Amino acid sequence: MVDVSKLRETAREIISREDVRELIGYRAGTYGFRARPAFVYDPGEVDQLIFNPACVNNLATYITLEEKLPVPRGQEPDLRKVAVMVKGCDSRALVQQMAENAYERDRILVIGIPCTGVVDMDKVQARFPDVLGPGEISLEGDKFVLIFDGRREEIPKEELLADKCKRCRFPTPLVYDVLLDEEVAPFATDDYSDVEALESRSQDEKWAYWEEKFSRCIRCYSCRNVCPMCYCNDCILDRLRPQWIRRSVDISENTAFHIARAYHLAGRCIQCGECQRVCPVEIPLMELNRKLYKDVEELYDFEPGVKVDAPPLLSSYRPDDPEDFIL
Amino acid sequence: MAAKKLSKEKVGEVLQELSKFRLITPVKSDDVVLFREIADPKEAFLEYGNSTVPPKKVVFPQTETLFRFTIGNPELREKNVEEEGTTVIFGLRPCDARAMSIVDKLFSWDYEDPYYLKRRELTTLVGMTCVQPPSINCFCTSLQGSPFGKDGLDVLLVDMGDHFLFQPLTEKGARMEETLASYLEDASPGDVERASSMEEEAKGKIVRSIDPQGIAEKLPSLWEDPLWKRVSDACLGCGICTFLCPTCHCFDMQDEVERGEGRRARMWDSCMFCEYTLHASGHNPRPTRKERTRNRISHKYSYYPKRFDVIACVGCGRCISLCPVNIDILEILEQVVEA
Amino acid sequence: MKNPYIPYEAKILEAWYETPGDRCIKTFKVTFADDKVWETWSHRPGQCAMVGIPGVGESMFCISSSPTEKGYLRFSIMKVGKNTTAIHELEAGDTIYVRGPLGNWFPMDEWKGKNVVTIGGGIGQAPLRPVIQYIRDNRDDYGELTVIYGARTSADHCFKDEFQDMMACGDCCCHLAVDVEEENWPHFVGFVPQLLMEVSPSPENTIAVTCGPPIMIKFVLKNLEKLGFTPDQIYTTLENRMKCGIGKCGRCNVGHIYICKDGPVFSYEQIKDIPEAFA
Numbered sequence: 001m002v003d004v005s006k007l008r009e010t011a012r013e014i015i016s017r018e019d020v021r022e023l024i025g026y027r028a029g030t031y032g033f034r035a036r037p038a039f040v041y042d043p044g045e046v047d048q049l050i051f052n053p054a055c056v057n058n059l060a061t062y063i064t065l066e067e068k069l070p071v072p073r074g075q076e077p078d079l080r081k082v083a084v085m086v087k088g089c090d091s092r093a094l095v096q097q098m099a100e101n102a103y104e105r106d107r108i109l110v111i112g113i114p115c116t117g118v119v120d121m122d123k124v125q126a127r128f129p130d131v132l133g134p135g136e137i138s139l140e141g142d143k144f145v146l147i148f149d150g151r152r153e154e155i156p157k158e159e160l161l162a163d164k165c166k167r168c169r170f171p172t173p174l175v176y177d178v179l180l181d182e183e184v185a186p187f188a189t190d191d192y193s194d195v196e197a198l199e200s201r202s203q204d205e206k207w208a209y210w211e212e213k214f215s216r217c218i219r220c221y222s223c224r225n226v227c228p229m230c231y232c233n234d235c236i237l238d239r240l241r242p243q244w245i246r247r248s249v250d251i252s253e254n255t256a257f258h259i260a261r262a263y264h265l266a267g268r269c270i271q272c273g274e275c276q277r278v279c280p281v282e283i284p285l286m287e288l289n290r291k292l293y294k295d296v297e298e299l300y301d302f303e304p305g306v307k308v309d310a311p312p313l314l315s316s317y318r319p320d321d322p323e324d325f326i327l
Numbered sequence: 328m329a330a331k332k333l334s335k336e337k338v339g340e341v342l343q344e345l346s347k348f349r350l351i352t353p354v355k356s357d358d359v360v361l362f363r364e365i366a367d368p369k370e371a372f373l374e375y376g377n378s379t380v381p382p383k384k385v386v387f388p389q390t391e392t393l394f395r396f397t398i399g400n401p402e403l404r405e406k407n408v409e410e411e412g413t414t415v416i417f418g419l420r421p422c423d424a425r426a427m428s429i430v431d432k433l434f435s436w437d438y439e440d441p442y443y444l445k446r447r448e449l450t451t452l453v454g455m456t457c458v459q460p461p462s463i464n465c466f467c468t469s470l471q472g473s474p475f476g477k478d479g480l481d482v483l484l485v486d487m488g489d490h491f492l493f494q495p496l497t498e499k500g501a502r503m504e505e506t507l508a509s510y511l512e513d514a515s516p517g518d519v520e521r522a523s524s525m526e527e528e529a530k531g532k533i534v535r536s537i538d539p540q541g542i543a544e545k546l547p548s549l550w551e552d553p554l555w556k557r558v559s560d561a562c563l564g565c566g567i568c569t570f571l572c573p574t575c576h577c578f579d580m581q582d583e584v585e586r587g588e589g590r591r592a593r594m595w596d597s598c599m600f601c602e603y604t605l606h607a608s609g610h611n612p613r614p615t616r617k618e619r620t621r622n623r624i625s626h627k628y629s630y631y632p633k634r635f636d637v638i639a640c641v642g643c644g645r646c647i648s649l650c651p652v653n654i655d656i657l658e659i660l661e662q663v664v665e666a
Numbered sequence: 667m668k669n670p671y672i673p674y675e676a677k678i679l680e681a682w683y684e685t686p687g688d689r690c691i692k693t694f695k696v697t698f699a700d701d702k703v704w705e706t707w708s709h710r711p712g713q714c715a716m717v718g719i720p721g722v723g724e725s726m727f728c729i730s731s732s733p734t735e736k737g738y739l740r741f742s743i744m745k746v747g748k749n750t751t752a753i754h755e756l757e758a759g760d761t762i763y764v765r766g767p768l769g770n771w772f773p774m775d776e777w778k779g780k781n782v783v784t785i786g787g788g789i790g791q792a793p794l795r796p797v798i799q800y801i802r803d804n805r806d807d808y809g810e811l812t813v814i815y816g817a818r819t820s821a822d823h824c825f826k827d828e829f830q831d832m833m834a835c836g837d838c839c840c841h842l843a844v845d846v847e848e849e850n851w852p853h854f855v856g857f858v859p860q861l862l863m864e865v866s867p868s869p870e871n872t873i874a875v876t877c878g879p880p881i882m883i884k885f886v887l888k889n890l891e892k893l894g895f896t897p898d899q900i901y902t903t904l905e906n907r908m909k910c911g912i913g914k915c916g917r918c919n920v921g922h923i924y925i926c927k928d929g930p931v932f933s934y935e936q937i938k939d940i941p942e943a944f945a
Contacts, residue, residue: 403672438914440670442671551941578916580910591671604906606906626916630922634922
């Protein structure tokens with residue numbers, strides 16, 4: 001577990017640096033056991049920073065989310081670094097962003113958090129729906145300990161652990177300038193059994209399954225906006241000329257949207273699972289992304305978000321690329 | 328109009344009876360509760376907290392046709408909402424019904440919106456009280472609402488445990504009572520009094536609150552306040568808070584053509600989307616999430632009350648519970664009060 | 667009541683280019699396909715209409731003709747986006763759709779007996795044109811009419827012939843400007859706010875109306891105040907992205923005001939304290 005006082009001290013040093021503009025970390029949420037992104041601009045603000053298993057957000061998203069406004073005449077662009085706290089899974093987003101030349105390595109200062117797993121907040125909420133909080137979650141051995149309203153509850157780790165953590169192979173960040181704790185050894189493997197279960201279904205079963213899911217989609221685009229790899233300045237979803245995907249919300253356009261998004265993430269999705277976490281109507285988007293992740297791995301022996309200097313899969317050509325699936 | 332008793336065993340039969348209309352109830356899609364048209368009373372899922380997507384979508388569909396046309400033919404064929412037929416929304420929560428009564432003001436202000444208003448006219452709202460708050464983030468009681476609220480409803484079903492107290496509230500409600508007469512019994516003596524003490528008890532279970540007094544007047548004075556940057560730093564710019572808000576009503580209009588057959592349609596839009604206010608010239612008067620967040624809060628708590636004398640928020644808590652980054656309208660409002 | 671979302675079918679009587687370039691401006695003179703529409707149609711200077719093509723979409727434009735010009739409506743449209751590009755493809759004889767009139771108008775009745783100064787820049791002259799035309803067609807009802815107009819170059823001037831006519835006719839004072847020096851330009855060289863100071867109209871019993879790019883409006887407002895105009899003597903029009911045009915769809919608001927319904931015409935007095943009006 002990351003020591004909070006060490007975290008704050010490190011953050012204080014970093015935000016005090018002249019070449020650092022802001023620091024993105026976590027702070028306590030407004031209700032229940034939530035944690036949420038924190039934006040720190042001043043050393044005086046570091047004492048709000050925390051890290052615990054409720055810190056689910058992938059903060060790498062914010063590196064590419066910021067609107068780039070024209071610099072007013074007579075002013076210099078602010079080129080100072082953005083410091084960002086990342087867990088192992090989140091760090092892969094930074095790696096992939098940089099592999100795609102989204103920005104230069106020296107634009108960011110990475111505070112790595114070796115991670116022992118985060119909770120699935122829906123599972124916590126379902127168990128303790130009436131907790132206004134603030135409640136605290138920590139991991140002690142193989143149990144999550146929840147402290148709230150003067151009570152202490154111990155819950156076996158696997159009952160609250162987020163699904164993505166159950167197959168995490170990269171708990172320690174792959175890129176960092178500062179590491180806040182000892183490296184954590186991979187504690188799980190990924191056997192893709194969920195994807196294989198999906199693959200084994202008949203076409204009709206698959207369609208019935210996804211039709212129900214996609215029919216719920218309200219096209220709030222939270223999956224796109226939260227995704228650290230969805231950072232195109234001009235997303236095809238917003239385009240009117242030409243309009244690739246209509247704004248009307250129906251099963252046909254919704255399907256087109258999700259399929260298009262999954263394909264745009266092929267060889268790029270780093271499995272942080274944020275899209276599925278934020279979906280208000282619980283569309284299991286990671287099933288699509290993981291299917292493509294598995295295909296990419298099998299077809300090209302490629303894993304995104306692991307090496308900064310690896311050329312992005314689908315924008316590079318190799319003479320020995322397999323092509324037998326092309327009609 | 329006297330209150331009646333509807334025993335819970337008869338709800339299935341009541342839904343069967345109502346299925347002669349377009350009947351819409353909460354249903355479960357996997358683990359998500361949504362309002363959908365049902366054909367079989369068994370599909371109804373009434374043991375729910377509140378739906379993820381509010382029932383506003385019944386009277387204000389996420390996508391709807393305004394008129395159709397054929398390329399090359401100048402005739403425009405107006406969509407006839409009447410064809411959708413008499414509709415009953417059964418089992419919605421008081422906050423969502425109250426939201427409709429708030430949005431009614433917008434759609435009937437000055438120009439009447441024929442699509443929305445026709446659908447409202449065709450729709451009877453049968454609400455169900457919240458004995459338990461559906462969410463920790465409920466705060467309806469701060470905004471003149473109540474877990475037993477009647478605003479906007481035609482019938483209120485007060486959950487008395489083993490039965491409902493059936494309270495018709497409007498002419499449509501009285502017609503509903505006639506339709507369902509054979510399933511209703513006389514209310515037990517004391518039920519009405521018991522319902523009002525239950526209402527107080529239910530109100531007491533709501534733990535979050537805000538005092539909206541003075542916020543409408545204060546908001547414009549905080550235009551340049553640093554709080555807007557602070558509260559929107561984490562915003563992802565997605566449409567969850569607006570699409571899932573029962574009072575948000577903004578829409579886009581788009582033409583769609585396929586093989587010569589076209590329609591002009593409208594679909595929900597969100598003031599949190601970057602292209603919402605983007606001019607064709609490329610200029611955007613709300614260029615960042617800061618301006619968009621400020622507009623969302625100001626619209627609900629200042630602009631709307633200024634025009635329509637009512638805050639465009641019913642305290643359902645969806646925008647808080649479903650925000651991916653825990654942006655919390657109550658916290659923002661507290662900061663407004665303190666600023 | 668008529669469904670406010672259904673536009674009227676109209677025919678283009680004439681169409682011509684006002685200005686060249688990527689963002690060229692084309693004027694369309696249109697009349698309703700069904701003559702009966704004219705029996706119920708009445709618009710006033712400053713009002714707008716949605717103009718569009720089913721299958722493409724519609725956008726809000728000011729009606730650039732005065733109600734005193736009978737039998738047709740004029741729209742002067744700059745080619746900037748999806749809808750305007752499609753509209754620019756149309757020529758005389760083609761069908762176009764018009765929904766309106768929408769929004770409020772310049773209080774021409776209140777202004778009777780007063781002097782009027784219009785200060786326009788670029789395509790911003792389009793909403794001022796009906797004001798000028800209305801006054802010229804009801805000349806005795808108003809005092810002096812001063813027209814101040816500028817654009818980047820003389821080729822970028824809209825309504826060129828009409829300015830020549832005004833200068834020749836003598837029923838108003840017309841002052842033209844180009845931003846930068848060009849050959850054979852006999853008039854003012856410089857920006858519109860500078861020309862305004864040059865002309866220096868008296869605020870006495872005078873209304874000033876200004877439309878143009880936001881940066882021009884900003885300096886025109888400053889200069890009008892310097893000249894002694896009070897906010898209630900100054901009028902302008904606002905614009906924003908619009909969809910419904912009837913105060914429902916939400917997006918055109920500045921503060922609590924819906925530009926489509928409460929505007930586009932505002933006195934400076936009404937909007938000076940709404941920061942978003944100048945965003």
